[in-house]
Amino acid sequence: MGYTTTPHGRLMLMVLAGLAEFERELIRVRTSEGRERAKREGRKMGRPYRLMSHHPTRPSAASPPAPRRSPR
Structure with a gap:
């Protein structure tokens, strides 16, 4: 059973909506x-x-590669 089964419940639902x-x-x-x-x-x-403008368009060749995580 819900509150919408009574007239008062339906009225309250309509007011809140x-x-x-x-x-x-x-x-x-x-x-x-x-x-x-x-x-x-x-x-x-x-x-x-x-x-x-201050961001590089691509990684430079001088930068080291990112460290890799070893699988466990």
């Missing part, structure tokens, strides 16, 4: 407003590029 939907909509609106404001201010969106 409605509140959750309302809160989710508020989050969506606030997020979109914040993104629009950031774009207007010229901020870049998303993750930064992985390869930065």
Whole structure:
């Protein structure tokens, strides 16, 4: 038996579901407003590029190979 078998239980479930939907909509609106404001201010969106100018493009030949783990 669950709480949804009674009229009171179904009402409570509907109220909680409605509140959750309302809160989710508020989050969506606030997020979109914040993104629009950031774009207007010229901020870049998303993750930064992985390869930065100070990172080497490939391992140098002078660097020693990584140590290998021996199997047990």
